[in-house]
Amino acid sequence: MKTIVWFRNDLRVHDHPALKNASECGEVLPVVILPDRAFPTASDWWVYKSLTHLQLKLVELGSELTILKGNPSSTLSLLAEETQADAIFFNGQVDPVSRKEEMVLLELESLSKVDIQRFDPNMLLDPSHLKTGAGQPYKVFGAFWKSLQQQKIPWPTAAPASLTNWAHEITGSIPLKESGLRSPFNWDATLEQAWEPGETASFEQWATFRDKRLQFYDFKRDFPSLNGTSRLSGYLASGNMGIRALWHAVKRAQEDGIAPQPEAFLRQLAWREFSYYQLFHFPDITERPLRSEFLNFPWLNDSSEFESWKAGKTGYPLVDAGMRELWETGTIHNRVRMVVASFLIKHLLVDWRMGAEWFRETLIDYDVANNTLGWQWVAGSGFDAAPYFRIFNPTTQSKKFDKSGEYIRRWIPELAKLPDVHLHEPQTASEDVLMTAGVVLGETYPLPIVDHSAARARALDAYALIKGKKEELR
Ligand SMILES: Cc1cc2nc3c(=O)[nH]c(=O)nc-3n(C[C@H](O)[C@H](O)[C@H](O)COP(=O)(O)OP(=O)(O)OC[C@H]3O[C@@H](n4cnc5c(N)ncnc54)[C@H](O)[C@@H]3O)c2cc1C
Known part of the structure; x- marks a missing residue:
């Protein structure tokens, strides 16, 4: 039997029942189908590196990875026809886009004679x-x-001991370096220092x-x-x-x-x-709040404040350290993720979906489920979420979780010489202390773009507005 194995968010050979089962049925053609993306993201860089690694693994096992671009179902259909494949095996994913791709594939008339099997290890x-x-x-x-x-x-499946290659020239296959997954920014060098994918x-x-x-x-x-x-x-x-x-x-x-x-x-x-x-x-939660009263939330979405947040220039050191860590390394520590997300949603009243989109572009670990639910949790619009009225004070969080300021000093070198007592809120330092530390507020480091107490009161007012408007949609 000749089986196409469709790789997706499962770039590995262990715990890959689609590959393992295919290997036991005969010849295998491993294939990955990449989207046509105009603008690669940080996680695309991770995928690029993972594919480089996967190619080597598959060669060690006796096979080769074919890389194609386009719509998964039509690409697989053409591939099955061209290669006279008997079967297509893949591992399922739960996000709505991937599930739709699976549905379309399973229902394609052109594949009615092909044995299509979905496995479930993810x-x-x-x-x-x-x-x-x-x-x-x-x-x-x-x-x-x-x-x-x-x-x-369930126990994970072992990697196949070997694969029987299925030599075939594939129309439209491309070398990995032409995949368009490399980052357009200068990210690659910094990400490569921080991570080794695969x-x-x-x-x-x-x-x-x-x-x-x-x-x-x-x-x-x-x-x-x-x-x-x-x-x-x-x-x-x-x-x-x-x-x-x-x-x-x-x-x-x-x-x-x-x-x-x-x-x-x-x-x-x-x-x-x-x-x-x-x-x-609840597949529509990437776009809709799980709690329906949040549909009416009065977001402000001020674009200049949003840009300050993205650039790590809000004047709140822990928030800025997190956003700069994100840009440099493609990740943020979980505690700081919660603080930066809360600041965007509650202090700036920016729609959580705009923050989630920035994370989609910049996180190496971007995961549609974890990211969506993380944002909905912080916003208070998820089912079992932090209550909206519990508003993180970024300065208190900073003093509690980065007491000695090691994290802030790593990511905001311009504040490094401030004494610990002022590091979490530089605006409380005297002119003398600031001068000794080489800090000029508003020039070398921004003043807070919003006042915490005023922002907190504004967020609570906004929440009070929607509280009375609950209509149960689910
Ligand atoms: C606003 C926001 C956005 C987030 N976006 C993502 C995202 O796109 N991708 C992502 O993987 N995680 C996301 N998280 C969850 C969490 O921040 C990261 O999983 C964690 O920081 C990754 O670091 P780690 O692997 O060292 O985690 P560890 O603490 O070592 O945890 C181990 C694993 O458990 C899972 N995990 C941990 N915390 C969470 C959590 N709160 N929710 C769901 N899974 C969790 C992750 O897979 C993680 O790798 C988000 C959290 C928030 C608050």
Whole structure:
């Protein structure tokens, strides 16, 4: 049997049941179909590097990756016809665009004689499996997590031992370097310093985290200057690492006594699962707030304040440090993600969808489910979200989670010489202190673009406006 294996957000050979099953049925043609994108994003850079790695892995196993561009279903249909393929295997995804692609493929008349099979390794469990006692999807994380912990998570599939190549000249196939995935900015050099994408690197990253940081995760995860989290999100988002493989690896580390209490980390993997689960059950949430009263929110969307936020020039050091870290490295620590998102939504009254779009362009770990639900959580418009009226004070957050200012000093060198006591709010320093530190507010570093107390009061007024207008749409 000749099987096309369609690679998507699963750029790996382990825990890839589509590839494994195809390898057991005969000859295999691995293929990836890239979108025609005018403007590559930071995560496209990650995909580019992952594909470079995947090509090598497939060659080691005896096969080759074919790279095509275009609409997935019509491209696969033409490919199946050209190569006289018997089957197309792929792993499913839950986001609405990918699900639509799958539906179209499954219903194509031209493929009616081709055996099309969908496998399901990209979540811990099939999202239609977990339901409340009333048979409804969970809307509260606590209950979802409790239920998930009682389930048996399927084991990951092993990588195929070898692949039987299916030599064929493919019309329209392109070399990777012509894929258009390279970043137009000067990102590549800085991203390359910060990250090494690919399946092998994902295992190395996991092993380092397991041995050095997993047991301290719960204590260190909230402090951006400490290297306390796994930094696995890029690998998970592109599928360099399978989520089931990671889940079972954590359990093994627990059994082996390397990390006797890994619950806090497993809980974060469950947040990923919950995001995917919600996107599966409520596919329009990338555009619509889950709580319908937020449809009427009076956003201001001031473009110059939005630009200041993007550039890390709001005058709030923790916010600015996070936004600059994002631009330099394609990531932000989770605590700081919450602070920058809250600042945009609540202090500036900018629609969360504009922030989510900026993250889509700049995050190396961009993941439509995690990103959407992260923003809806901060906005208070998600089901089990932070209440809107709980407004982060960026200065208090800064003093609490970056007390010694190590993180701020790393990303805002122009403030580095300020004493700790003024680092979190430079406008409180005297002229003398500022001068000694070489800071000229409004010139070398901006004054706060909004006053915290006034912005807080304005946000609460805006929230009061929509509170009375709740109409239950779901
Ligand atoms: C506004 C906002 C936007 C976000 N956008 C994304 C995104 O596009 N892609 C993304 O992967 N994560 C996103 N997150 C979630 C979280 O910030 C990142 O997953 C985390 O910072 C990645 O670092 P890590 O791998 O070291 O995480 P760890 O703390 O080591 O966690 C391990 C893994 O668990 C998952 N995870 C952790 N926290 C969350 C969470 N709150 N929600 C869902 N999954 C989680 C991730 O897959 C992560 O890699 C967002 C959060 C917010 C508040």
